[in-house]
Amino acid sequence: MTDAAVTRASALKSARRLEGVNLVNGKLVGPSGKELFELYDPATRELIVRVANSGTADVDEAVAAAKRAQREWAQVPARARGKLLVEAASVLGRHSEELAGLLALESGKALRTECRVEAANVVDALQFFGGLAGEIKGETVPFAPGVLSYTQREPVGVVAAILPWNVPLMLMAIKIAPALVAGNCVVVKSAEETPLTVLRAAELLSAELPPGVLNVLSGDGPRCGAPLVAHPDVAKVTFTGSVETGRTIYRTAADKLIPVTLELGGKSPMIVLPDADFDKAVAGAVVAMRFTRQGQSCTAASRILVHSSLHDRFVESLVEKISEMTIGDPLDEATDIGTIISEVQFDKVRGYIEAGRETAGAVAHEGAELPGDERLAEGFFVRPVVFTGIDNAHPVAREEIFGPVTCVMPFDTLDEALEIANDTPFGLAASVWTRDLKTALVAVNSLEAGYVQVNQALVAGVNISYGGYKQSGLGKELTLDSMLDHFTHSKSISLNFQ
Ligand code: ADP
DSSP: OOOOOOOHHHHHHHHHHTTTOEEETTEEEOOTTOOEEEEEOTTTOOEEEEEEOOOHHHHHHHHHHHHHHHHHHHHSOHHHHHHHHHHHHHHHHHTHHHHHHHHHHHHOOOIIIIIHHHHHHHHHHHHHHHHTGGGOOOOEEEEETTEEEEEEEEEOSEEEEEOOSSSHHHHHHHHHHHHHHTTOEEEEEOOTTOOHHHHHHHHHHHTTSOTTSEEEEOOOIIIIIHHHHHOTTEEEEEEESOHHHHHHHHHHHHHHTOOEEEEOOOOOEEEEOTTSOHHHHHHHHHHHTTGGGTTOOTTOOOEEEEETTTHHHHHHHHHHHHHTSOBOOTTSTTOSBOOOSOHHHHHHHHHHHHHHHTSTTOEEEEOSOOOOOGGGTTSOOOOOEEEESOOTTSHHHHSOOOSSEEEEEEESSHHHHHHHHHOSSEESEEEEEOSOHHHHHHHHHHOOOSEEEESOOOOOOTTSOBOOEETTEESOBSSHHHHHHHHEEEEEEEEEOO
């Protein structure tokens, strides 16, 4: 049986239970210095709760708990670890409505279009990695007659998982699941903006695992994230966030000579060729741009390259589609589009929209109406914007906005489209829309991106390798290979009894 349907009141109640605590050694505990910060509802700007702002002492405590637990956890047979995770995932599944409600409350993402989907995907991701436990295998090596040479996979140790705010629950799951199944223990640091859902989910998971295997700290980047990365007992960092923070983490990790996985930004192109299924491509653009997530996605199709013959009709249809969407209270079942995460992001997104508007020749086509509800008057709501007349060199087309802002740019030849598509510092994802296989393959082979899709632009899912080229990051996630590459050491062994 799953939990009861969520309301704002029930979400607030779940949030208040988590006031000022971390999850360390299997228990909810207050931060050592009792330092707290305030967490506001992005839809109403009302105070939700005060959250732990953990510091070095809390980091030391959490890493020590993970280190203590690690030796025994590594001794648990891999399939037994996987089974525990699968069982823990089903516990999470029974609380998915509570988790979705908490997520909608703190993130401003719509409950129906985003948060419930994320809560369900999390269960799937945990089960997927749990089921892969038996694949943590080595190889035998033909070394010499009479000598048995083989490899075995061993855990790396204590893993630090540093999370962003856009899909916090899912990103926690895809980091902790392979790490735990491979025999590591984890200290998660949640993002300042979304500490609650992660903490509640980890509390539920942790109750099914030995104490210390999974720990969660709330806190800001400099006070909590930096000392966690720098901690001498942290053997691996997996991070999703901005390019700038990714670089800072990489530098610290370089000093310690520990491995990192970095999933950074994107400015993903979508190329619509003249023979594309027009309606499918327009509907695909709404999904690809993640308008239901206010565009707050690394893979958002924030540059839509449309063949000149279709350009004007495409823009018109896209704006029409967006206009059918409802912007509103994230916890309202009728809402398609919620809020931007925070005031900082709200100002940043509006700054880009202003910069676009002020550009000669650019037109901002807006869709969907802002909510009329007085209670939401101060919320961080932004109408989706489709720009035309923006050049690929413009900051709106060049920089990651992380808001509901895309530009549609015309092209005449495939070569021209591919040149524009690749003219970006990022390389996370791309999509191509055509009915012609040869054209599709030329595009697929030319695009500098970690994930290229043809005639679809779905959100990344488990079992599809995910990770960027260029400034979009280092390493892959979501697959068996990524679990083996990023969360295990391969030890070579030769036995010679001759
Ligand atoms: P954004 O700008 O979208 O908040 P960040 O990359 O700054 O993205 O944040 C992503 C995560 O990285 C958050 O959990 C944040 O607290 C953390 N973080 C920020 N600075 C550091 C740092 N110097 N070391 C470790 N983690 C950090």
